[in-house]
Amino acid sequence: MASKGTKETIVNKLGFKSSGSKQAEAEMDRLRKENAHLKQKMEEMSKRTERPPDSDKSKLLERILSLETLRERNTQQLLAKDKELETLRQHLHSNGGEVVASLQAQLDQGRREAEYREKLFQSLSEETGNLKNKLVAVSARCQALEKQGPDLQNGQGLTGEVAVVEDHLRDALEKNQQWLVYDQQREAYVKEVLARTVELEQQLNQANQALQQQHKEGCSDAPEKSSSQLQEYYDKLLLQAKRHVEAQKEAAARAQGELGELQRRYEERCMELVEAREQLQAERLSSKHTVGEERKYSADRADRMRSELDSMDARLEEERKRSAELLLQIQQSAKDFGNEKLDRQSLQHQLHKVLKELHKARDQITRLESSNQKQQSEPHFSEPSSYKPEFERLSIEGPIPTSTSKNLLDESFLECPKCRAPYATSQHRELLAHLDYCFT
Template sequence: MTSTRCNSNFRKRKRLVSKRSCCHKQTTEHNLNLLLSLHQIHSLNTDESAMTSKGAKETIASKLGFKSGSSACSKTEAELEKIRKENAHLRRKIDELAKRHIKPPDSDKSKLLERILSLETLRERNNQQLLVKEQELETLRQQLSARGGEVVASLQAQLEQRRKEAEQRDVMFQSLSQETENLKNKLVTVSARCQSLETQVTNGQVPPADLALVQDQLRDALEKNQQWLVYDQQREAYVQSVLARTLELEQQLAQAKQQQQQQQQQQQQQSKQEAGSDASANPVGPDKDAQLKSQYDQLLLGVQRDLESQKDQATRAQQELNVQKEQTLKAQTELQSQKEQVTRLQEEVLALQRRYEDKCSDLSSFLRRYEERSKELEEAKMQLQAERLGNRHAVSEERKVSSERADRMRVELENMDIRLEEERKRSAELLQQVNMLQKSLLSQNEEQRRIAALEQQIQLSAKDFENEKIDRQTMQHQLHKVLKELRKARDQIAKLESAKQPNARFSEPSSYNKLEFERLTIDDHPGLTSPSKVTNLLDESFLECPKCRTPYPTSRHRELLTHIDYCLA
């Protein structure tokens, strides 16, 4: 009974292990399918994001005039196509295996693991490519913002140029209008002067204002000239009188000098005569000599004073004469300048007459020019108005186009940002799912290893048990043979004894034989009835925990299972 129970428990355990392995296989297949589907979704999302980012880049580059690197995109697309085909092929294989319920070999598992690793590496590559594409998008944004700023700056510069041109044209128009007004005023004044001159010429009345001014200037010049002539005559008479006075003074000076010399000579002669007479006669007293000396000295002083005064008068007269000469020279120069002015005025009068004639000729040409200018001015007004209208329309259209471009670029940038955020979220979710699947695969692989180790231990214990069972069965078979031979021998002995003692002894050996047979039959089945021997056989084989390697006998397999659940949890 115990052996049957053990066999039933062993079979149940085996079924449970097989069920667990099947469930584990199904879960692994399901997880692999999920992983492949998620990777395909991730690859499709990356393809879509790459295609969208590529399309957006191409549109932005085509709008901005940049060239996109198509070689790298074509290579990535070719790799993604290969990966899609391989994923589809693997999915078909897994579906076929799931339909057939065939256990995939270890080579397929290794291939799947290699494929998962390759997918991981490809995911890393795709992440790197996404980072590169994000950097390219950032550069495109910067270029777009810079290009948009350049476009706006160029448009603003064009607007400023147009405004400046319009202002210059306004200024030119105003200056032309002012010139036309001035020309009109000049024309009016010239026409009025022409009319007045014509009336004066026809009537023979008052000369024009310029001629009157010139005549007044000539009269003033003639009057001043006459005054200068009178002044010059007076000055010449004064100079002549001064010269005559100086001559008289010089003559007086010469006469005084001569008289002084004569007086000195006379005095010397008198002194000599007196000295001779004194020497001849009685000498005169010293008083007379002193008186004579004093008189002589006084006369000398008076003569010297007269000479000095005459010299002073002569120098004064000379200075006055020089001043008068300078004044006469100045008057002559002024008179010469006045004469020159008169000649100049006469020349100017002639020039004015010529200019008047030229002005009359210029007036006719000016009238023609005025008419031409008025026509040109009207044409310029029309052109300016047309250009203003055209510039306004062009500026409004350029503003609209620039605003529309800016709005489009902003919308595209916002859409690209939204797509990038969505792709980042999707990639993050897919990464989380892949990590979860990897963790589940790792845990399932560990469980598979544990179950495989337990299955091996159970198979070993089952083999040991079967070997022991076979040995026991062989022993039982041999015992049956021995018992049969003993029975035959006993039967023969009983027959022989019965032949000797037919009646009395026949019952005893039969009872003895029955008892012996029962004992032998009881001894024949010791494995079936003796639980101690079964437990001894089960205790001889041991099972180990796959994690901590603690040994358990096969009779305590339930404790081992609880220990494994506790240890692996």
């Protein structure tokens, strides 16, 4: 009985009513009727007056429309609140301590949301650090381009570097826009969490006041004892909830301050990025003249190298022709050398045969001379007819054969295998001396 009274007291202190849903529906109907009536009046006014309304009327109409939308929103919130009250009322009927448990669950949800916010803040800081590193890299790249600007010798290289830097700048600007959107979303989320925390704190205060009033209005000792224990338990829970709320407020304030500091730093980096972009554009404009001269110099150099390459190609073609001719000459020389070698071998073979024939002729001549000398040394007699055969043999082998052999030797000729010099067979000694001289 006491627990039921406690529940009703808590519900009344929290502002919950049993007939809340019926009143909300009646309020909704009344607001709908008023909205329809206002819309009808606006249409009649617009039909009556052909000229456009002045600024005051337009402001009044805008205010009316904003109030209508606000009423609609409030009615929706009231309906949602009624549903929550119904659920809370059911929980109160089932168990009195479930109200505090639901509040504790809401606090836990707020704590989880705070942890999630801290994680998002860490990711935001990491993303800011990455953007900072990119900005540092872009600024270093711009300084390097500024240092290397006078020493550049190729316009295409400069345009390539400028394109890379422009890509980096474009990427940084896109990141900037994304970060601004994310920052706005984070600020809205932080405000929502703070509002939710304040609302939970108000509910806890109301619950605390209700419990205190319940403690004062106790009827018996047993209910007073149970209500005092429940009051102590609720006091502990409220103290813990207040501590959590204070910690959440401090964390939210700290996150808000860090977020503002990061936003300020990011804006400074954006300004530096814009200055670097302007400086890069100025350098690009100043380097156009240098790039034109470099392109002209490169074109002249390319023409000169092209003419040199053409002349080198002509020389290479001539050298190829000469190499082909030399190769043909070498092949012909090798062929002539092979033929000469074969001729020499054949000449040596012929010389060997000639030498053999000379030796044979020399032996024959020696024999003929010896036989001739023997015939000349023998006496000639006038013999009778009985010695006629011998006389005929001697006359055949005597002076007559000698003249015949000399005529045969003079008629036959020998030639030198190398120079084709003719020598009579009787001049074989001169031929041998000539061969020794010709082949040495």
